[in-house]
Amino acid sequence: xxxxxxxxxxxxxxxxxxxxxxxxxxxxxxxxxxxxxxxxxxxxxxxxxxxxxxxxxxxxxxxxxxxxxxxxxxxxxxxxxxxxxxxxxxxxxxxxxxxxxxxxxxxxxxxxxxxxxxxxxxxxxxxxxxxxxxxxxxxxxxxxxxxxxxxxxxxxxxxxxxxxxxxxxxxxxxxxxxxxxxxxxxxxxxxxxxxxxxxxxxxxxxxxxxxxxxxxxxxxxxxxxxxxxxxxxxxxxxxxxxxxxxxxxxxxxxxxxxxxxxxxxxxxxxxxxxxxxxxxxxxxxxxxxxx
Amino acid sequence: xxxxxxxxxxxxxxxxxxxxxxxxxxxxxxxxxxxxxxxxxxxxxxxxxxxxxxxxxxxxxxxxxxxxxxxxxxxxxxxxxxxxxxxxxxxxxxxxxxxxxxxxxxxxxxxxxxxxxxxxxxxxxxxxxxxxxxxxxxxxxxxxxxxxxxxxxxxxxxxxxxxxxxxxxxxxxxxxxxxxxxxxxxxxxxxxxxxxxxxxxxxxxxxxxxxxxxxxxxxxxxxxxxxxxxxxxxxxxxxxxxxxxxxxxxxxxxxxxxxxxxxxxxxxxxxxxxxxxxxxxxxxxxxxxxxxxxxxxxxxxxxxxxxxxxxxxxxxxxxxxxxxxxxxxxxxx
Numbered sequence: 001x002x003x004x005x006x007x008x009x010x011x012x013x014x015x016x017x018x019x020x021x022x023x024x025x026x027x028x029x030x031x032x033x034x035x036x037x038x039x040x041x042x043x044x045x046x047x048x049x050x051x052x053x054x055x056x057x058x059x060x061x062x063x064x065x066x067x068x069x070x071x072x073x074x075x076x077x078x079x080x081x082x083x084x085x086x087x088x089x090x091x092x093x094x095x096x097x098x099x100x101x102x103x104x105x106x107x108x109x110x111x112x113x114x115x116x117x118x119x120x121x122x123x124x125x126x127x128x129x130x131x132x133x134x135x136x137x138x139x140x141x142x143x144x145x146x147x148x149x150x151x152x153x154x155x156x157x158x159x160x161x162x163x164x165x166x167x168x169x170x171x172x173x174x175x176x177x178x179x180x181x182x183x184x185x186x187x188x189x190x191x192x193x194x195x196x197x198x199x200x201x202x203x204x205x206x207x208x209x210x211x212x213x214x215x216x217x218x219x220x221x222x223x224x225x226x227x228x229x230x231x232x233x234x235x236x237x238x239x240x241x242x243x244x245x246x247x248x249x250x251x252x253x254x255x256x257x258x259x260x261x262x263x264x265x266x267x268x269x270x271x272x273x274x275x276x277x278x279x280x281x282x283x284x285x286x287x288x289x290x291x
Numbered sequence: 292x293x294x295x296x297x298x299x300x301x302x303x304x305x306x307x308x309x310x311x312x313x314x315x316x317x318x319x320x321x322x323x324x325x326x327x328x329x330x331x332x333x334x335x336x337x338x339x340x341x342x343x344x345x346x347x348x349x350x351x352x353x354x355x356x357x358x359x360x361x362x363x364x365x366x367x368x369x370x371x372x373x374x375x376x377x378x379x380x381x382x383x384x385x386x387x388x389x390x391x392x393x394x395x396x397x398x399x400x401x402x403x404x405x406x407x408x409x410x411x412x413x414x415x416x417x418x419x420x421x422x423x424x425x426x427x428x429x430x431x432x433x434x435x436x437x438x439x440x441x442x443x444x445x446x447x448x449x450x451x452x453x454x455x456x457x458x459x460x461x462x463x464x465x466x467x468x469x470x471x472x473x474x475x476x477x478x479x480x481x482x483x484x485x486x487x488x489x490x491x492x493x494x495x496x497x498x499x500x501x502x503x504x505x506x507x508x509x510x511x512x513x514x515x516x517x518x519x520x521x522x523x524x525x526x527x528x529x530x531x532x533x534x535x536x537x538x539x540x541x542x543x544x545x546x547x548x549x550x551x552x553x554x555x556x557x558x559x560x561x562x563x564x565x566x567x568x569x570x571x572x573x574x575x576x577x578x579x580x581x582x583x584x585x586x587x588x589x590x591x592x593x594x595x596x597x598x599x600x601x602x603x604x605x606x607x608x609x610x611x612x613x614x615x616x617x618x619x620x621x622x623x624x
Contacts (some may be wrong), residue, residue, distance in 0.1 A: 263484075272502060
């Protein structure tokens with residue numbers, strides 16, 4: 001456990017990542033991954049595990065994801081709850097600052113909510129986890145629309161199931177307080193490699209966030225690069241209290257920033273088009289006008 | 292105004308509506324999320340890579356199921372039901388959809404089919420010489436390709452990937468080369484699917500083929516009807532169930548058909564078999580898209596018909612033939 005927490009702490013303190021707020025972060029320990037893999041596969045050893053252990057390249061669903069999460073900067077008593085796709089919920093129990101997700105009954109989006117209160121502050125942290133499995137048959141819009149904490153960063157929308165947040169792409173978020181949008185309010189975005197910078201919501205409480213392309217030593221393979229984490233923080237004063245809410249999710253390197261060339265792609269389409277015109281030229285003397 | 296009241300005009304309206312639904316539908320009718328899509332197993336090329344699309348093509352779940360579930364039959368000795376349940380649900384959904392509309396998913400609803408037809412119309416209006424029906428020899432050479440694509444790119448390669456014999460790029464190889472992925476994403480302003488990958492030879496080959504194929508398809512569509520449809524693996528998928536389809540093309544050439552072959556000339560898929568003698572027979576061919584052009588261009592009363600169950604919903608006639616020919620001349624100027 002210490003081996004894992006020390007690097008997380010070291011990286012986090014490098015930029016002051018997540019200072020003064022509580023936020024969810026995944027445990028990348030083998031145990032957490034093993035549990036997640038069990039949840040998302042058949043009960044026997046999964047194909048993914050077999051290939052991983054035999055060194056074969058495969059990047060199937062659930063690769064590298066964990067069922068264990070730590071609530072960082074947890075100082076006081078905090079409570080955590082898991083909201084299922086059908087909006088039912090169950091409490092999550094901490095071991096020090098770590099929780100283990102229970103086996104999901106269905107696939108789809110789950111929301112992990114943590115709250116901690118002091119006399120002056122109300123802290124909350126939200127993270128969504130997409131689990132693979134039998135379809136829940138319930139729209140994720142119901143989960144995102146549900147008011148989960150007083151102050152909430154609402155992804156609008158979340159990335160699609162089976163997809164991932166990706167660097168250099170822009171995503172919409174809505175700042176909400178007690179179910180109403182917060183206009184002209186500052187949010188901060190930070191990642192493990194990019195210091196915090198501030199963004200302001202518009203009149204509808206919406207902010208558009210472009211995830212930074214800040215990956216280093218990228219290997220040209222979609223499945224060979226570990227995702228990084230981004231943290232969005234929202235603060236608001238009301239009812240003589242200071243509310244602080246966070247939203248964390250993993251994001252991945254954008255292949256088009258590294259090992260995919262869009263210029264070459266456009267060039268290949270043009271060559272294909274020229275090939276078609278060449279066929280036309282060769283055949284046009286043989287063809288007969290269609291009637 | 293009356294001259295526009297043809298089956299093709301109706302089909303264009305349906306195609307245009309379907310195009311907006313399947314390419315942009317998530318902005319109005321469904322949502323962005325997979326769980327909210329209409330069927331998630333549409334037997335037409337409505338691409339899942341299009342984040343604003345209203346539904347998904349059946350080939351994407353099918354490839355994933357081959358890769359992640361069916362392969363476990365060989366790697367883990369999974370139970371048959373456990374390994375095949377997802378595939379059975381997908382295939383069962385396709386069967387129900389085919390029962391309702393049969394192969395009209397291609398001729399009436401497929402976004403890529405409509406796109407090619409629009410390119411063809413542009414080609415006609417630009418005065419590009421249109422090629423007549425392809426020769427039987429050419430057609431016979433082309434026809435097996437769709438089966439090869441279906442068997443290898445949709446079924447076998449994904450299973451081999453799940454077993455671990457191929458790299459991850461072969462987990463959904465058809466999607467990797469499908470022109471609908473590029474067309475639909477470009478249609479919503481997303482350029483991210485136009486690329487050549489340098490992540491390995493497999494990724495490189497598939498991405499290069501995809502781009503070349505997309506460019507080639509557009510150029511060919513300017514002067515050849517439905518170039519990609521001829522090799523589309525959706526056709527074999529539909530063919531598995533076409534016998535149960537309520538909508539079908541029926542020929543009753545016993546008394547009137549004089550073998551003029553107008554039906555073959557009108558057919559965008561060059562199905563020369565439809566000119567053969569048939570008496571009240573379902574002639575819905577594997578390549579047929581149920582576009583209905585053969586019914587429109589048949590000059591004989593009651594020879595070619597669209598039937599839905601026991602009901603005849605459209606039949607060929609001299610009057611409709613004359614009208615259709617007039618419209619065609621008007622369109623070509």
